[in-house]
Amino acid sequence: MYGVESCVHPDYRGRGVGSLLMEARFDVLRRLNLRGLIAGSIPMDYHNVAASMAVEDYVREVVEGKRFDTNLSKQLHKGFQVHNLIPEYIHDMRSLNWAVAIVWDNPAYEPGKLAEAPLFEVPRLYRTQLRSGLPSPTGAAGS
């Protein structure tokens, strides 16, 4: 499966929403018995060091946990692995147009097994409480 654009509003990042979106995608893969998920991740903090560091070294340090990237580090934490770099993936000055192809292999994948449910039955309702203890969203009443 190819993952196209998941995004959490900046005011709500770091509160567990992105984690739920990723887990919902993994759930679809398990239910449809798909082999894996590939997506383009924007290394969005690369611009901070781009003048002195090649993107290959930046991504390597993020993978090794020596450096935190607002986007890629969270995806790696959820089990994605870096596959390769993609130049000119998207017009985005934060990553200098770079993306990282990230892959999640479905550990439950069984070759030849039929999907558990047809696609139209896949959507589920996720209910959750946002994690607390973080700054209130910009402009929220009382903040």
Ligand SMILES: CC(C)(COP(=O)(O)OP(=O)(O)OC[C@H]1O[C@@H](n2cnc3c(N)ncnc32)[C@H](O)[C@@H]1OP(=O)(O)O)[C@@H](O)C(=O)NCCC(=O)NCCS
């Ligand atoms: C990537 C993105 C979706 C993450 O959303 P988010 O709501 O901030 O993510 P969460 O707060 O749920 O964190 C995701 C996971 O990273 C973990 N995490 C948070 N900070 C971390 C850190 N410093 N180091 C490692 N892991 C960290 C969280 O604990 C969570 O995992 P868990 O639920 O298993 O504990 C969000 O940053 C975003 O919208 N980015 C811009 C759009 C984009 O580029 N999307 C990807 C391309 S399609």
